[in-house]
Amino acid sequence: EILLEVKDLSAVIAESKQQILKGVNLSVYEGEVHVVMGKNGSGKSTFAKVGGAEVLVGHPDYEVTGGSIVFKGENVLDMDPEERSLAGLFMSFQSPIEIPGVSNIDFLQMAYNARRRKLGQPELSPIEWMAVGCVSGGQQLVVVVGAGVWCLFYGYISPKLELVNMKVDFLNRNVNEGFSGGERKRNEIFQLAVLGADLAILDEIDSGLDVDALRDVAKAVNGILTAKNSVLMITHYHRLLEYVKPTYVHIMEGGRIVETGKDSVAKRIEREGYNAIPAA
Numbered sequence: 473e474i475l476l477e478v479k480d481l482s483a484v485i486a487e488s489k490q491q492i493l494k495g496v497n498l499s500v501y502e503g504e505v506h507v508v509m510g511k512n513g514s515g516k517s518t519f520a521k522v523g524g525a526e527v528l529v530g531h532p533d534y535e536v537t538g539g540s541i542v543f544k545g546e547n548v549l550d551m552d553p554e555e556r557s558l559a560g561l562f563m564s565f566q567s568p569i570e571i572p573g574v575s576n577i578d579f580l581q582m583a584y585n586a587r588r589r590k591l592g593q594p595e596l597s598p599i600e601w602m603a604v605g606c607v608s609g610g611q612q613l614v615v616v617v618g619a620g621v622w623c624l625f626y627g628y629i630s631p632k633l634e635l636v637n638m639k640v641d642f643l644n645r646n647v648n649e650g651f652s653g654g655e656r657k658r659n660e661i662f663q664l665a666v667l668g669a670d671l672a673i674l675d676e677i678d679s680g681l682d683v684d685a686l687r688d689v690a691k692a693v694n695g696i697l698t699a700k701n702s703v704l705m706i707t708h709y710h711r712l713l714e715y716v717k718p719t720y721v722h723i724m725e726g727g728r729i730v731e732t733g734k735d736s737v738a739k740r741i742e743r744e745g746y747n748a749i750p751a752a
């Protein structure tokens with residue numbers, strides 16, 4: 473089944489009216505891994521932002537001037553970032569925000585509850601939040617959080633922490649505060665794993681990562697993939713594709729997708745550079 477359909481998407485920078493996206497077409501079906509590559513300034517991040525979250529409410533940097541984005545039958549361009557996220561669209565940011573005073577675990581609990589409300593399921597109270605782990609999880613874990621002692625939903629969260637190779641104390645740190653580049657990326661994927669999403673758009677998921685972090689992040693992406701959900705990853709490098717097998721590789725150039733193919737497209741780019749692609 474189709475998850476995302478982007479048709480002839482055009483967008484300009486709101487202030488200058490400079491056109492950045494010049495008719496992007498892309499379809500993502502359930503269970504697919506899409507990789508968008510392209511040289512610096514080709515429009516990849518703009519596409520991710522427009523598709524993922526940022527274009528309408530709160531981020532008036534870009535204006536859509538034509539085309540459409542439909543996610544699970546709904547017009548994404550009518551939805552604000554929170555609605556998009558609740559609908560099952562996950563967006564990563566090249567520079568994720570810090571949220572002072574809010575711990576990772578609190579943030580996840582809020583986001584998880586918001587998603588449950590959207591799905592018509594009751595929220596989990598802190599007590600139930602604990603119980604999820606105790607009932608479903610096997611192992612329990614007691615962590616001191618401020619004054620209280622919480623049995624975290626360990627059975628649920630523990631494999632996800634393992635997936636990104638993070639320690640438990642990570643949960644008590646404030647969201648993104650003082651995180652290294654690698655930790656931010658790991659945290660992003662961790663959030664994605666906990667919250668779940670039908671489609672995750674991951675911009676420059678591999679930027680600033682050392683080899684180990686890249687492998688962990690790539691493994692984690694593999695770990696969250698099912699027959700039902702999909703990812704769209706944006707990258708400059710072929711390196712990531714040593715770990716994650718794409719269904720399709722797209723080359724973006726001059727605000728358009730100028731070529732779509734299999735892994736061999738990325739291999740050719742690696743060999744010959746972006747000069748080998750046809751001009752937009």
Ligand code: ADP
Nearest residue numbers: 485492510511512513514515516517518519533
């Ligand atoms: P990529 O992610 O492929 O490197 P971007 O989408 O970030 O490319 O940028 C595409 C082009 O649009 C670049 O020339 C960039 O300078 C320009 N651009 C993107 N966002 C803005 C903005 N908010 N203001 C001005 N120029 C922008």
Ligand code: MG
Nearest residue numbers: 512513514517
């Ligand atoms: Mg860039």
Ligand code: MG
Nearest residue numbers: 516517518676
């Ligand atoms: Mg970019």
